[in-house]
Amino acid sequence: MPLPTPELDDRKFQDIVDEAKRLIPRYCPEWTNHNVSDPGVALIELFAWMSETILYRINQVPDRLYTKFLDLVGITPFPPAVARTDLLFWLSTVLDYEVTVPEGTVVATVPGLNQSEVLFSTVEDLVIRRPQLIAAKAVEAANQEQVFDVWDDLRFDDGAVRCFHSEPLTEGDALYFGFANSVGGSVIRLTVGASIEGIGVDPTDPPLAWEAFVEESWVAMGVRQDTTGGLNRDGEVILACPRSMAAFTLGGDHAFWIRVRLLPTRPQQPGYRASPLLSSLQVDTLGGLVAAEHASRVSEDRLGRSDGSPAQEFRLQNYPVLPLREGESLRVSTIGASETWEVVDDFTASGGDDHHYVLDYATGTIRFGPRVRYPDGSVRQHGAIPPDGAEIVMERYRYGGGAVGNVGADTLTVLRTSVAYIDRVTNPTPALGGADAETAANAKIRGPLSLRAGGRAVTARDFERLALETSAEVARARCDAPSAVGEPVRLLIVPRLRGRPQDHQLDDFQLSDALVDALITYLEPRRLIGTTVDISTPYYQGVTVASLIRAFPGRSATIVQERALDVLYTLLDPLVGGTGQDGWPFDLGLSASWLAEQLEAIDGVERVEEVLLFEADLRTGERRGRGREFLTLDAQSLLLSLRHQVVVR
Structure with missing residues (x-):
């Protein structure tokens, strides 16, 4: 039960009136008429009414005092959480030697009207070095064991490398490039010599994917520029590598690998009728990525002297x-x-x-x-x-945090710390994770819950509460108790995302290594001995809604369609969906009739003629099966929207 609100004075109106009347014989014995019609009694009642009003206000304990009460039992409001992002530092020119961007380099936003700048600082040294390409391999999708060594053909002037070896071309064929040193966190430029051999493809939309090997899987690389038309002409491909890469052995060469892979074509997307040919390849480093946080650094703070x-x-x-x-x-x-x-x-x-x-x-x-x-x-x-x-001296500490640090992409552009050979800086992705300090109102709610559990993870609700306390990056948590002795407790985490629901993709809900480490560190000393915890993400069930809507005469069909799409993407979102706007509930199915009711409430909609639900593959974007009236979800699944279609007549 919640902590009761203390009453500093529990006297009511009648209590004050009675107490005043009892004092009359002592201080004014000649006053003998104590009826309500007496003017003196009327003054007493007026005084009692005013006193009760004052006592009511006194009993409303200020938030500051309430938080002090919680502090006495070891519960303090959470401090602000810090926003984090990656900063991309660009070199002024291609160099043959290393360039180091030191830890603590400060980058800021451009100050606006009545808005101060937001400062970020790097959390580690960034070493930008020249890549050393040492191998090139071609692998067919149908026979992964057979590896073609094309390194000699690529590095000699009279050679030509066929990117994809299958005849006919097969989805999944890939060309691998191996480096002696890790290019993780680097922005590399591949200067390609090629001829127009890969005919049939749209140069602005080739079915290619650039990927890097990270730990035990391949991760997509950000393609910042491609002037080769899909490896069909001389040009440059500029790639942003993941911050960490792993080495493995391929075809007898141990290296750090990136690859270009042939993708299946989408509807209306032309594919290759022949493989591209490469005659030369040169790799240079243009810059590097490093983690940064919304924080300022203090090298030394002298606090004073002890008095013993x-x-x-x-x-x-x-x-x-x-x-x-x-x-x-x-x-x-x-x-x-x-x-x-x-x-x-x-x-x-x-x-x-x-x-x-x-x-x-x-x-x-x-x-x-x-x-x-x-x-x-x-x-x-x-x-x-x-x-x-x-x-007493505090040697180095960082301060900052708050929601103001959640700045958008490409806004951190002012380099406040001069670094040799660095031309410019930006943040390719938005900063996430910043949160203001906990309010007293939230501390009032959390305090009794924490007292009841004693800071221990015993029940499923305890695990969920502690997961939310771990980091501001945790938006939702769902804990499933083990069904049998010895099975682990499964904790499902939904990370906090910014932006519009329609922009949320499956990869955005992946848990970062830093967040997983923070959850493990926080839960480990609080779990019961013998309890194991499995931290993972929910299964995201892709759903596509197809709806036919009739608009009122005179209403813009385009505007009604946009409103309907906004409602669909918002209602089915894992973070802001559902009727409570706190995320689509776990294990709650989706009904087409319920969606029709929500769409009919949109301004400009006369009636909803048809609503169909389709399961969708979040990787390929394709629908699965026929349209249905109801979609079921299990206890470990959430809905995620994909390409809703609304037709307005």
């Missing part, structure tokens, strides 16, 4: 503070000695000699151990006390 007393507090100059990383620590210095102290969540397990401190990330307050008296009269020091006169 327990439970001392110091405050950092900048806050909210981001979680500390390696190299970010508190130093306590005395004459001839300097020690690094360890941050802990609380002093429960701290002894009198443990160099521990507690950091309130939201307010930037640093607390040292208190001295506590116990019932037997003993006094125990929880955490050591800095010696009298010791200087």
Whole structure:
């Protein structure tokens, strides 16, 4: 049950009136008429009414006091979450030697009218180096075991390389390029020498996919420019490589591989009637990608000197503070000695000699151990006390965060830290994950839930609540209890996305390694011994809705169609769908009649004549089976829209 709201004064109107009348004989004995018609009693009642109003306002405990109550039981509001994105640094020219963009390089947005700039800083060193191409292989889709070595034909002037070897061409044929060093996080330029041999294809829309091998799978690479017309003429292909790549052995060569693969053609998309031929290939590095976060860095913050007393507090100059990383620590210095102290969540397990401190990330307050008296009269020091006169210095920390950091793509363009040979910078993708500090209203709701569970993951609801507490990047969590002893607890995570529901793709809902690591780190000390947790994503069931709508006479068919599509994409979205606008519910099927009711409520719609539901393949975009009236979902599935079709008459 929720914590009861305390009443500082529980007296009501009649209580105040009765109390005042009882005081009349003591202070005014000649006053003998205490009836309601007496003017004096009327004044008492007026006073009682005003007093009750004041007491009512006093009893409305301010949010600040409520959060203080929660703080006493160890529940503090969440600090702001930091937004993160990748920054792309472009070289001013192609270089033969390494260029390093140091950790902490600051990039900002362009300040606008009544809007200050937003600062991001890189979280690690970026080393941009020249790639070394050492191998080229061709592999047929029908026979993956047979590998054609085309490296000599590619590197010698009189050679020519057939990209796809099958006759006739087969979907899945690929040409592999191997590098001696990883090109992960690099933007590379492939300068191609080719002739028009791959006839039949649309040069602006070739059925090709550029992919890089990451860990145990192939990941699509971002094609930033392709002037070759599908490898059919001399030109350049500029690719953005994933930030991490893995090496493996192909055809006897151990290397880091990228490939160009032949895709199946879409409807109305022309395909190759013959394979493209390459006569030469040169690879250069144009820039590199590195992770960045919405944070500013402080190299040193001198907080003051200790007075030798327990439970001392110091405050950092900048806050909210981001979680500390390696190299970010508190130093306590005395004459001839300097020690690094360890941050802990609380002093429960701290002894009198443990160099521990507690950091309130939201307010930037640093607390040292208190001295506590116990019932037997003993006094125990929880955490050591800095010696009298010791200087307290915070060495390196980061501060920032908030929803303001969720900036759009290509907005971080101002390089605030000068780096040699770097020409410009941008962010190819939007920054995500930023969230403002937790409100007092939300802390009031979360506090009783946390007290009831005691910070432990016991029930399925506990796992869901703790998953949402882990990171602002977690939008939804669903936990399925194991059906048998020994089976793992399955925790399904829906990551938070920005943008319109119609722009959400299947790959957008993939969990990042950083988010999975954060969930594991947060849940590991809170799960029961013997419980294993399987963190994964729901199964996303693709759905395509085909609808025939009759609009009122005089209404624009185009506008009605756009409104209907917006409703469909929004209602069926995993994040904002459903009637509660908090995401389509798990294990709730979709009814065509219910959708028809929602479409009929749109302004300009006279009636909905037909609604059909189709299962859709989210990879190929193709429909599965015939239209139906109802789509069922299991407990581990969510709907994801794909190419809804609305016809308005």
